[in-house]
Amino acid sequence: MILKFKTTALFFVLFSVLVSCTSSSKIIYLQKAATSNSNDERISYEPVLQSDDLLSIIVTAQNPESTIPFNLPQIQGNYQIENNQNSITTYLIDNEGQIDFPVIGKVTLAGLPRREANKKLETLVSDYIKNPVINLRILNFKISVLGEVNRPGSFVIQSERITLFEALAKASDLTIYGLRSNILIVRETDGVKKYQHVDITQSDFVNSPYYYLSQNDVVIVNPNKTKINAAAVGPNTTVILSSVSLLITLAVLLFKK
Template sequence: MKQLNYFRPLTILFLSLFIFSCASRKNVAYYQDIDQLSNLENTSSYETKLQPDDLLMIVVMAENPEVAAPFNLPSVIMQSSTEFENQQLRINSYLIDNNGFIQFPIIGAIKLGGLTRTEAVAKMNQELSKYIAKPSVNLRILNFKITVQGEVTQPGVHNITSERITLTEALSLSGDLTVYGKRENILIIREKDGKKQAARVDITKADFLNSPYYYLSQNDVVYVEPNKTKVNSSVVGPNTAIVLSAVSLLVTIIALTVR
């Protein structure tokens, strides 16, 4: 009977720790109220806007290739060698300066910063029409990237081959959130018009699908904050093994003593 009296407090203690450590669904599951959300916005026409430091590939085409040739930069061959492969890359690129301009052959300075890709192509065609009949422009962002930090499986910088990526896609590229990530308080840092902006997004609520931060812009930084469990464990973490060993030893001593 004495042995039971000693073990009852320990049993209650361990059960309490287990119960309180269990995570609630509302802190873990995504899109929890999506069934009640009836006003999802149409995002099929979303386009990112060009901004300073974007590196653009612009290729001008025409019915007569010789007419378009003066408007295209000479191809630059970049040699990249590794132990396993040799690659040659051809790049025709233009850097958007701090004022939003690129320097284009013959035409000179053209402001593309602040425009979507569609708007930029239309503007380029308009300028080229002064010199070429029915020009065609192929334009792409070469250095579109986003950074994901914090409580994700694989934090890092991701180069995006397309020009459109959602927050959930970026998190998936990083292996999704760990169990310690705060899903209701994801920080997104964005530069717009030369100024840094910060916003918080709750991906447990389905209305974030209508947020202006659902689609990420190039160079966005996504930070997943650790929850209280992770913060607390960072304090006791190095000593966890010692504590468990001490508790195990104490239980053993009590068991041997009361026999």
Template sequence: MKLYLRYSLFLGIFSIFLLLMSSCESRKNMVYLQPDSTKINTLYEQFVPKIQPNDILTIVVTAADPKVTAPFNPVSTMTSGTISQAADMAMRPVYTVDNQGYITLPMLGKIKIAGLTRIEAIEKLRSELSQYIKEPGVNMNFNNFRVSVLGEVARPGSFVMPSERVTVLEALGMAGDLTIRGMRHNVMIIREIDGKKSTHRLDLTKEEALNSKYYYLAQNDVIYVEPNKAQINSSKLGANSNIFISVASLLITVISVLTR
């Protein structure tokens, strides 16, 4: 009986040890943006996303006299007081940037805007329109500014952003934040520019992450959060824990029978 109790105690201590090993994590690996000697000088204007081929844009031309804009807006944007906002958005002209970086607008023809920021593209279109319209206005928005968040987050998935000014922290917030098992010091950003993919890793536990050119996201960025060592170890243990427990239980049963 004493031997049985010893083995039971050993099994209990071993189980507690496994739980502690799979759950312990230090504060420095958990807290975001811990103070350091880095000077924070992040400016959104330095990292504004550029228009890329296959981007989908909503472009509406405006003017003091709405009638003169009709040839430039294939679908009328004139709305009544009862039309819903969703219906109004659905009526606005949509353009896809082709593989060479051009869009084709009524009257203006093909105009290259890939490589420009949204503000730069607006100014270019206004310049082209000024030969037809006095003091034209241009409203342009991304329809496909989407980022994906994968890995150790509460709600992984793809998210359409309301504007192009979005940070990695905002995207992670939309995904429900990292779980306690996510590696905050090694978050991967996958970005495609001119058809070529590149990766960069951010240490979100340090303030210097705010200065990274990847802190502000571009369209179609993918954020991947790796599991930490505790999660990896627990997954390994989880695959074999049932076997270990079954074998240990069998040994204890056999020993208890033999020592009676």
């Protein structure tokens, strides 16, 4: 009876070492945020237009008839947003960063923040209309979240502004195996892909230029060591534990002699 008790105790001690508890510092988001110095500078974000952006551009003015040449009939473009079919006029920014706008012709918009693109179009249209107002929206603003999250996938964003935390929330948060201290963000700027690793356990992450995501960003959550080790062991876990138990039993018997 005593031998059995010792064997069981040794087994549970070894098992506890193998599956030792993870430090909370690897799990908690924005640590020490409550005691960190606040940043009084307001962080503003505005999307920058790029190739393959699909735009809705509507021109309005005091004289509605004067805007007709700039607003193509809605039946010429259909774009589906979250399973709702909407008849809207759309303009796709081509590989050269341009759109073909009515009356004006080719206009380069890629590389401009949305507000500057609005002003540029207003300036061009003002040659034909008095005090025009431009309403420009990005219709295919989306981000993708992959890896150790509960619901990976691509998500269309209506507001044109989303934080990394909001993106992770759309993916139903990280799994317990997600590596929170080293999340990879893939971002394309002017045709060049950039890779940035961020640590969302640190409170100063909110001041990072990657706190707000850009359209078409890809967020990759890598697995932590626990998940990697588990993948390496795989289906052999039961066999290994049984072998360890057997070795402990034999060791106890030998030492007892």
